[in-house]
Amino acid sequence: MPAESGAISRDEVAHLARLARLAVTDEELDVFAGQLDVILGSVARVGEVAADDIPPTSHAVPLENVFRPDVRRPGLSQEQALSGAPAAEDGRFRVPRILGEEQ
């Protein structure tokens, strides 16, 4: 990942923007590349104190195996589920078509 070198290229920002389907202008690319660089640089400072014998941490609390029994719990009605949707049709969430993708 680019964090190692502490620099994120303009192309990488453009690629990330495409993955997130964000329309980013050329000027914005310059601005974001600079800003992201600062953020990555700050985070990279952690690496300065983390020695090889310290494994990367994903969870702050040492917990394992938290499970729930396979028992049903009441959820939302269709009306409740769709109540926050900007658009709905036939009981379904309505979204703009996604360009260039087919799952």
Next chain:
Amino acid sequence: MTAPVLVDYADVVARYEPTLGLEVHVELSTNTKMFCGCPTEFGAEPNTQVCPTCLGLPGSLPVVNRTAVESAIRIGLALNCSIAPWGRFARKNYFYPDMPKNFQTSQYDEPICVDGYMDVTLDDGSTVRVEIERAHMEEDTGKSLHVGGATGRIHGAEYSLLDYNRAGVPLIEIVTKMIPDTGGRAPEVARAYVTQLRDLVKSLGVSDVRMDQGSMRCDVNLSLSPTGSGVLGTRTETKNVNSLRSVERAVRYEMSRQAGVLDAGGEIVQETRHFEEQSGTTRAGRRKETSEDYRYFPEPDLVPIAPSAEWVEELRGTLPEKPWERRARIQESWGLSDEELRDLVNAGALDLIEATVAAGAPAGEARSWWVAYLTQQANTRGVELDQLPITPLQVARVVALVASGDLNNKLARQVVDGVLAGEGEPDTVVEARGLKVVSDDGALIAAVDEALAAQPDVVEKIKSGKVQAAGAIVGAVMKATKGQADAKRVRELIIERCT
């Protein structure tokens, strides 16, 4: 786009070596979803099996379904995998509205099951060992409906409609290692593997594994390399392969298509392709995103899963006999030919017959009920045999009632009809419909005498030694008693009274 040039299959096999890889998704039949308590029923009204967690609403948190983890471990053990002593879920990020969270919770570099194998038996009895790379836990996505496009595809669609009932349903993805050296049998190996995997998972009772309903789905990875070159070709991944037959067809088609591209000096593009059930062809889908593009990272909202050795061994103890071993045992003990066994398996009758035998019925009777009368009833109703509202225990009871002489075959069918109609247990139906065989001599003698008196000419024949003429009297008595008389006893009484 120009139509692909297809190379004749025999020609492909003569000049290219296929390498196969199969990814099978199995939807678990747990009561609830992977990370929340929503139901997982197939075919419910859209967005009626959802909650803040599976809709990805702010403030909601996932909690892992213990039964789903157990099912994953059992599948792994049945596939001879090692169970990882520690592992985390990961977020797979991608921009598509089929997951309202905007990521899918999956496992990435720490799958729960690794390094297994399954020995797959082909039609001619030979065996191919398929090695399993991994089996990991994830959640299914919602269903999209593309509106405005002519074909229901996204191209040309104006907008999409989303139903999230399926989003979050537990899914196990089982990935094989590359399967080399199958040559011209690659399509058959693929089909045999998926068939055997389906039977195995079904025997564990963890999934319906219905390919027609999407509870089992297969992606086919295939590449070709010129025979003897030793260079692995670029692979394509074909999705939407929704039946066992399609698995075979998809492999075969991709082999012919890729050979056409390679013969023309072209390059295979690494891409996702879609199988078209109607034509048996595949068409290009999206270019594959690299795994880096998914920006996987450990799921911070779920703590690691660390199955203890004791738990894993306990689950190992719950594994049933392997379906293919079980079949061999049944075939032997029932004395079935390969063909008879295959017919029973294809009719979905084997389990039912075995359970009926386990409930005390002789194998022949149990088989006859399930493959004849009950198969007819299932066909009439348009359901699978195992969906008929009658249990092996009930069939065994009917068989026992026939064996004890309480029912004859005709009455037995009426009892079965009663059970199928929801009238209760066989004994209840016998009672309520008054279906018991009449073997009480008092009642029978009266009916026999009446029949004899009505046909004096027949009586004369019997008296003169033509015993077979008694059949006419038996028929009359059976008619008079509405089929409830014990025919054997009736015949004895007729002979008695005519001599």
